[in-house]
Amino acid sequence: MISPKQFIANKKTTIKEAMEKLSSLGKHYSHNILLLTDKNENLEGSVTDGDIRKAFLNGATMETTLQEIGSKTPIVAPEGMPDENMLQLLKINKIQSLPIVNDDGIVVGIKKLEDELDYGRSDNSYAIIMAGGLGSRLMPLTSDIPKPMLKVCDKPILQILIESLKYYGFNDIVINIRYLSDIIVDYFKDGSDFDVNIQYIKEPEPMGTAGSLGLIDNGILSEKPFLVINGDILTTLNFRSFFDFHNAAEYDFTLCGRPYKVKIPFGYPVIEGDTVTEFKEKPEFVHLVNSGIYCISPELVQMVTKNEYFDMPDLIDAAIESKKRIGVFPLREAFHEIGRIETYKEAEGFYKKHFLHGITTDWYMHNS
Template structure:
């Protein structure tokens, strides 16, 4: 395998540099005779070593790289690399033996013309002073606004056409993103002149734009969702609309008493836990579903699903098991900041 080199006691720097050059991806995995990963070396590691005038291989290689299990879905690997701001990651088997070196540069990113509609017009009143001078989608998580995280995450999966539905302090969103060119995407804006809910603004969009299934995303969501997998799952069903859901557990902090009408106790459950599926605020919608929308009025996305069901359309769900957080309250925002700090600290 050209992306690895068995590191021996006699291996010199010249041999490592030569092997690194052969990979063509700017990275090399170093393994022992048993194929156990020792570490990786990148072009950047080599340049920094030269500047330090360092020639000992053991002082140059990264001996503690992040790794993933071989067979991990491609999009999960890409999402991980994006989180770590890395281009390469070693893949190992269940015994920890090196299998391959995944390089993001080798991925052929297909550009998809499905639109991503982001509802970015909310007031964010539950966040108090945090949204006094800027709309919630422009609040930073780490070094970037919430909205930019979502746009770049979808962009990196090949989705480059965005519609931003804006209202509160919309000029700040215009100023930050413009037409999207500097972020490698195409952005158009839908102006809400009044509160439209999480689906009402869809009635303002030209039907000619939305000729294929499109995504709708709440503007206060941070997630590493695989958009392509969601789209594939939606297309495999007969559903006219698919809602992303997430498992949520709630523990009642008391003993729950089940009684008959006459007061007789039937059962006692001490601090029971109940599991639910909650709405994750991410959807795939077929254009035909837009015919159900009322014109230019307040309308929420759950109501759209209810109305579609009443008209005997099939509606589906898609479970999100990975990272997801809805930033609705100050404590949610603090949690998102902490989680991002943990990810950033791995770099």
């Protein structure tokens, strides 16, 4: 049981302040909780990382207060409940933190699921990395090396990604290869030097961002959801939390949506019917855009057209048409895509800021 003092927050706390506090509670902040109490320390509500992500999807801003987004009826355990019963409560309700209250409703402790489990656990779930592209926009840098093997601070992009996956318990990795594939295979081999298990699938020709899924052995993707990640990104995303989010919500397909700002350089009338109700001068809108990170349930692989070009948007459209549950996980962690020479030059600074010093920075916090 953990002392609750560091988890206490005021109802008037803003989302920005809450994100800073959650981050300060430890590297695995997405599993933390903030407890909303009155002046007598009676529990009145709670806010989790998931609550904040959902709030952003519903239009919340960094200045939205916690009383507007928090759960007013958090699941709690009475003081004295046996540990095994609290663990059962955590698992049944698919939550990461359980406030413990005394007879007066005052929080006296917190039970956390990660204290009971190996956080970097491996459950034989697979991560598939798409690393077969030509990297045309990075020519001439990619004329003799695959884009995912370009180095950032003397380490290939692909290695950084594999190390992140391993940290979150994804030890079974499949790498999709094609362009200059021998360089990738010769470097990583079977993955044993990196303490992971690596298999390869080689496209005979370009097959799109999802087509190669049809080449993977059915035994690999037949039982559990799996991750699919573009091989040209750097991110501090907690891959385990993303995976758990997909399973807890029982989605068939979940994509990471990162915030992208669009600024209108003109005056913008807000119109209802033919009436202007508000006028905004050069407004800025934030949309969630695809980040190239997905969690997919195995039955969707059957929708991939075999041995044909098939992009991930094609798979999403097919899933929607088949009435599958498609979810979005708002990505508020640091993210950097290396798609152009300019972004490759920026990658070293990104890596030094977010990886070398162990900093996990929230995307929204620095881009709002």
